[in-house]
Amino acid sequence: MQLTAIGFDADDTLWHNERFFKLTQRRFTELLREHAEPDHLAERLIAAERRNITHYGFGVKGFTLSMIETAIEVSEGRVPATILSEILAAGREMLSHPIELLPHARETIEALSDDYRILLVTKGDLIDQERKLAQSGLGDLFDAVEVVSDKKPAVYAEIFARHAEGAEHGLMAGNSLKSDVIPMIEAGGWGVHVPHELTWAFEHAEAPSAHPRFAELPDLGALPDLIAKITN
Template identity: 65%
Template sequence: MPSSITTIGFDADDTLWQNEQFFRTSEKHFADLLSPHVEIADLSDRLLAIEKRNLDLYGFGIKGFTLSLIETAVEVTEGQVPSSVIAEILAAGREMLRHPVETLPHVQETLEQLADQYRLVLITKGDLFDQERKLAQSGLGDFFDAVEIVSNKDRATYQRVFSRHGDGAERAMMIGNSLKSDVVPAIEAGSWGIFVPHELTWALEHVDAPVAEPRFREIGHLGELVPLLAKIS
């Protein structure tokens, strides 16, 4: 098992900067908007089912989320949702797209320490324009040798990205808050997978941690990444 790591991939949302908290806030606002018109005890479950159904059509990101909110509102009210509620949902989506980027603790200093020693690649899912906006506003773009905004993260994605921008998956490491998207498929591709939990992670990104895998590690925050690399490189 080659241990010489030359390339490090980073997830973006909820790994480098806050993201899920804005979806949760918008979902609460959505429930408040609908409460005068319909009482739905399982509204979050209904929304999640529609989001899952729409992933293949809309992909990941705020725009797909907004469309799923509208579809949920139409469905649970049996088409009776007022146009004013639809307008407020659209306004909430636009507000999410304008929200300032909030980087997470230890991100800046960790990237500074790693940038001269490794090829750093940002690998993120989501809407192209929105991810580019967040990267530009974060001020982190200069640390990365490459940026890949992909429609999905699976084994083939990591094999392709780490071959294109590095020395192959076996000499790469992927860092992220999603076991499903960032860690498990990277390990399947032959890379290291480093799990950095975030207090808020979308339900569709939950899977069991691959604790038996020799290339799996979990750290509490990005400040622990440099010491970890010193141990395993």
């Protein structure tokens, strides 16, 4: 089977990201300790995020607005302005966090770039994703970069048709089964799961283990060997 294009997710596939959300959520829990128990607060926050995805999209800005909404809800409108200010400050800090590449990210892309078109397909806030890509030092390695509002089969089909020979000749590698793997397989391509130690609750899904175009790897360093097996 001929592969012509390899797609990569960005956050928690090429560089760390979720750890900064977890750190901020712990700070949020401490700020709201007088208004809600940690488990209850976490449930209310994820519920707010789910409601707000269609309004604010994925990323830090939507997360920050969801924290503010949750703080108002659990405090029944009594949350002090000082706490809201601290939540906003925490969101701004997230938008400037340093970029730390995950193991094998650069070497894997470089190893594949001579034989395949290399695509970056990520969702989230455009400005923040552009910042992270610039700071990662990986920008020049991609033949195309797509920042999308969500990752659906039709999105992958359109991207791989526009930049390559279609999803059926493409492979997508990422840490999210829900966003990177399953919709790519549904579009006709390969979906390769590269788990990260931290995964946002919204991204959990059952692995399509029986599907012939599904694979799971311990890290990105194993991807070139997998592709060699697929194409030989």
